[in-house]
Amino acid sequence: MxxxxxxxxxxxxxxxxxxxxxxxxxxxxxxxxxxxxxxxxxxxxxxxxxxxxxxxxxxxxxxxxxxxxxxxxxxxxxxxxxxxxxxxxxxxxxxxxxxxxxxxxxxxxxxxxxxxxxxxxxxxxxxxxxxxxxxxxxxxxxxxxxxxxTFGSRWLLLQQCSHRxxxxxxxxxxxxxxxxxxxxxxxxxxSPWMKFDGVTDAETVAGTIAAFTAPMDRTVSLGLSGGLDSRVLLSVALSSKVPFAVHSFGERTDADVALAERIAAREGVPFNHLQQPFPSRDRCVALMQEYVRTSNLVDGAASSVRLDQYPLIIGGAVMLDGGNGEILRRQFLQRAAVTASDDLRHRRTERLFPAFTLRRADIFSGPFLREMRSGAEEDLHASLHSLPPPDEIGLADFLDGWSALFRIPVVACDEQGRLDGILTNYMPFSQPDLLQLAVRLPERERRNNRLMKRIIREHRPSLARFPLVKNGVRYPYRLTTLQARAWSALARRFAHSADPFLHRFLDAVKEFALDTLGSAATARYDAYDLAAVRRAVEGYYRSERRYGGTVNWWLAFEVWRQGIENEKAGH
CATH class of the missing domain: 3.60.20.10 (Aminohydrolase, N-terminal nucleophile (Ntn) domain)
Known part of the structure; x- marks a missing residue:
């Protein structure tokens, strides 16, 4: 531990x-x-x-x-x-x-x-x-x-909307x-730390990104995918004097990994492909228990195996990750900005609730679900009203400020502790100095990847020759944000939507899942809609693969609550 x-x-x-x-x-x-x-x-x-x-x-x-x-x-x-x-x-x-x-x-x-x-x-x-x-x-x-x-927003919304x-x-x-x-x-x-005043410029932000990409007296291992944010960090690293290599996680045939390896080869950067062999059944269960109880349901159970790659980073390098670069691209809470801008300006919580919802698994009984929904609405309301009014600071700064104050820390705080037990690492785009600059940068610089592509153009223009990857879909670098979203949506319509990794993981933990489902502790757990849980788990293992997402999240919750309740639900 x-x-x-x-x-x-x-x-x-x-x-x-x-x-x-x-x-x-x-x-x-x-x-x-x-x-x-x-x-x-x-x-x-x-x-x-x-x-x-x-x-x-x-x-x-x-x-x-x-x-x-x-x-x-x-x-x-x-x-x-x-x-x-x-x-x-x-x-x-x-x-x-x-x-x-x-x-x-x-x-x-x-x-x-x-x-x-x-x-x-x-x-x-x-x-x-x-x-x-x-x-x-x-x-x-x-x-x-x-x-x-308090748990309500953690399960029903994008993330928990409080720091309780x-x-x-x-x-x-x-x-x-x-x-x-x-x-x-x-x-x-x-103490509050973010201020919603002042204006900054693109040069200041670019210089700050460069500073966080160059830790003194250390070598760097940069996580490289097919996305734009890690490519920005790569462009800055290539123009610095910091010794570095790049790494990617996942199967070599994965679109992100394949493109990252191609970019590294073309730019002459050492590339490390990090991929553990798929673990045994017992190891899958052990990884799931450790990950879920450490990260407190930040993701489903299968991520325990997906993320079991960090120990492969060797040599004492500092691992840099491009996570949360969306805040400099005006991408956080885009669904809410597009579908509910007027409700956001007036902070109408009930009408905003659907725009902040993330469906995980419908496994809870009516009374508990109502309590969760009520608490989630209360916490969403409080979080939205903890910032200055949108009409005062602008809707873009309101959304990015909310993301910096709630989304980023709530999603990161437990998982970051797990990573710190393995290696030295940090995310340049998540640093408070850069988050503060994000809400001071004019919105026009954030939209359509304007700032990010400008940094690439100034530091390593050759990186603009490669396509980008989002959710496994490749698209041309030149596309605007809206065009890229439409391209990806169209590609997904014609793609096979099954996640082979998820199914491999769930098959590996089948015995644990069915034993847990059949236990007395599960049967008497009042919070469950037991019929819904049984329908999903038994259906999935009868080859109804559409229940995979539900089983993934049910396993995560069940393992987590066993830890919270001191494993009184032991099997």
Whole structure:
């Protein structure tokens, strides 16, 4: 279990913190006193402060500081200097991290500005437990259980629309936030960081992208697909002096992988094809349990195997990923912008609900579904009203600001913790300095990929000769956003829509799925529409492949809730 986990003992006679922590993890303890114990990931992203300081600290993640047109990854001395003052100096940092500081009997935890990492904390019989894994916190929190109102937007909408924990008894650290535990009480604070004022230009944004593509004194492994965002990073990397290679995940025949390999060969860049052999049945189940409980339902169960490639990145390289480049292309929430612009301007939550919906699986019974829907509407309303009015800042900045403040951190915060347990990595387009610039860049520069294609043209115009790939469909580089969307939609109409990888995964976990379906724990679980679950699972394994998506998401939820409920549903 490669995670941050800490114990704070405050109850006399409840046992020592190290003994309690060793019951939860076999990992070595980074800090060990009677009242406080901490374990951390065995990873290049872990920093532990020296014992010579008047306080104890540890960091999991990657702190980035911009200087001289590049970024520097913070080392132990940097963190010690920044965490020494009562009010730590973290406001100018990029990157993603959780910092833990212990001074006397006060324990504090800090998250990065954008909220790309998080941690959960809960009250226990001995004091407090905190962890970057929600299921670990639930092991020692009495009566921990799903908060169905908070969980509602996580299941029914694009992502959860709040920064609260979806589990009763656990508190989530929000973006730019601080936990302080002292004298038996928990204080949670968070400071707004995004400003909706000022204007920037394309040159400033391009220079910032270049800085995040060039970490000092490090080699880079750049994730390259057939998409535009990773190609922008490639164009910048090719014009820099940073040593780098590119990598791609997936089958070599996949459209993204094939195009990435072709581009790398033409541009003379070292290319690494990363593809683990498909795992055994038992390994599939183990990967699913680990992934789902770590990422908290950010994706379906099959992604556990799709994403089991990161350990193949070798040599200590920093992995860069082009995720969330959409924010510089005005692509987030396009469906809402096109179909419900007037409702967005007036923030009419009920009418906007369909535009924010993402259908996962219809597996819950009526009473629970109504509670989820009510909570989802409430959280969507609150999130939309936490920003300045669209008429004041413009609809484009409103949508991209909402995405930066809610979508990006909620989707990233748990999965990023899992990745940080494996290797040093970050996403240039997700950095708060760049997210801030995105809402200050005139909308015309964001639309139709204008800024992104300009960067490619100025840094490596030869990259414009290659087509682009979106959702497995190739289309000409020259197309506008609208033309590309129409091209892809037309291609998908005539394409075979089955996902062979999903079916291979579901076939591998068939025994687990059917055993779980037939268990007493599943039969008595009130939240399920049991008839719908049985129809989907039994139908799928009778070769009704249309139920594949439902089974994928049901498995994810079932494995997740077993972890939350301390595996009382054991099989």
């Amino acid at each position: 490669n995670t941050i986990t800490g114990i704070i003992c405050e109850v006399p006679g409840a046992g020592s913190a190290p003994a309690i922590l060793r019951r939860l993890t076999t990992a070595a303890l980074a800090v060990s006193t009677d009242g406080f114990a901490l374990s951390l990931p065995v990873s290049p992203t872990t920093v532990i402060g020296p014992e010579t300081l008047p306080f104890t600290f540890a960091v999991s993640g990657t702190g980035l500081f911009r200087e001289r047109g590049r970024v520097r990854i913070l080392a132990a001395d940097d963190w010690a200097e920044r965490l020494a003052p009562d009010e730590p100096r973290l406001g100018d940092l990029n990157g993603h991290y959780i910092a833990v500081r212990r001074r006397g009997n006060r324990t504090e935890l800090f998250s990065d500005r954008a909220g790309l990492r998080t941690v959960y904390i809960g009250r226990t019989e001995y004091g407090w437990i905190f962890s970057s894994r929600l299921d670990v916190v639930c092991r020692d929190v009495p009566d921990a259980g799903i908060d169905w109102r 924990s979806p589990v009763r008894g656990a508190v989530k650290l929000p973006p730019n936030g601080r936990f302080r535990v002292e004298n038996g009480s928990l204080t949670v604070t968070s």
